[in-house]
Amino acid sequence: MKLPAVIRAAPNGRAQRRWPKRAVLLLVLLLGAAAGGYWWWRSGPLLPPGIASGNGRLDADEIDIDTKFAARILTLFADEGDMVKSGQVVAVMDTQDLQAALKRDHALVRQAQRTLDEAQANLLQQESVVKLARQELDRTTYLVPKGFATVEMLDQHRQQMDGAVAAQNAATERVGEAQQALEAAQHSVELDRVNIVDDALVAPKDGPIEYRVANVGEVLPAGGKVFTMLDASYVYMEIYLPTAEAGRVRIGAEARIVLDAYPTHVIPAKVVFIASQAQFTPKTVETKDERDKLMFRIRVRIDPERLKGHEEIVRSGLPGMAYLRTDPTVARPSNLQPSPAPKLQTAP
DSSP states (O other): OOOOTTEEEOTTSSEEEOOOHHHHHHHHHHHHHHHHHHHHHHHSOOOOTTEEEEEEEEEEEEEEEEOSSSEEEEEEOOOTTOEEOTTOEEEEEOOHHHHHHHHHHHHHHHHHHHHHHHHHHHHHHHHHHHHHHHHHHHHHHHHTTTTSSOHHHHHHHHHHHHHHHHHHHHHHHHHHHHHHHHHHHHHHHHHHHHHHHHTEEEOSSSEEEEEEOOOTTOEEOTTOEEEEEEEEEEEEEEEEEEHHHHTTOOTTOEEEEEETTEEEEEEEEEEEEEOSSOEEOOTTOOOSSTTOOEEEEEEEEEOHHHHTTOGGGOOSOOEEEEEEESSTTSOOOGGGSOOOOOOOOOOO
């Protein structure tokens, strides 16, 4: 009897069955598909109707730390990757010219103060002259009707009184002018101090330094950029949704962000911006339907309270997915519930 093609005699005399190559290949494909489906089911959230999603990249607001005046960089106190705090000095510009101007304005203040003192002393003197002239005028006015003084003496004393009052008014004006000159000199000193303080560049927010654009010794114009930092309190992701889904999203709606680097960590967020006009689908966006050629840009922002104390881990450019609830009555699936905030690491 002739054996089938798939059965051959084994070395030990027993028959051994070999599977055809096609059957083995089919079995491998089925196993691979099952494994891939299981992985997708475990890693990708199952979205019920009423929840939209879109892919994007994590980003944070960039803040340029610029110079206020044209100056030379004297010292740098930060570098790329450093974590800085709000109000921390990150660079100091050369202020020799401002220091010289401050000394000059201090001298002008002292000079204006002396001028004011002289004007006030002159005013006191003129007030005494007016007082004496008024007394003589009053006395002469009393004596003329009694015949003890002439009308000519009364006219002389009246003219002296008028001259003394005019001199007093002029002295009062000079005091006012000297006071204004002193205040102007003091304002110049205050301005010099403000400009010197402004030449110490400070970080306006908490966050990491992303770029250092200039180095020590470089002369920068007014508005010259020295650093670019990230605002660790404003971290967001922008996604694009088709009209049918974007029209049901509202400002302030809750959202969730899942980064590719941390697929099991769900970050709570909130919708803070919805574009008023549609635009062409960006190349980096994967649409569910190829017919959706126009998309609306939507920004979801991570809760700033969640970011407090974790500014050092803020990074931009990390890809991920954002999930938005277009129907507020739909319950979120369990795998989109927010994860606990990471614990702060304290120094031992």
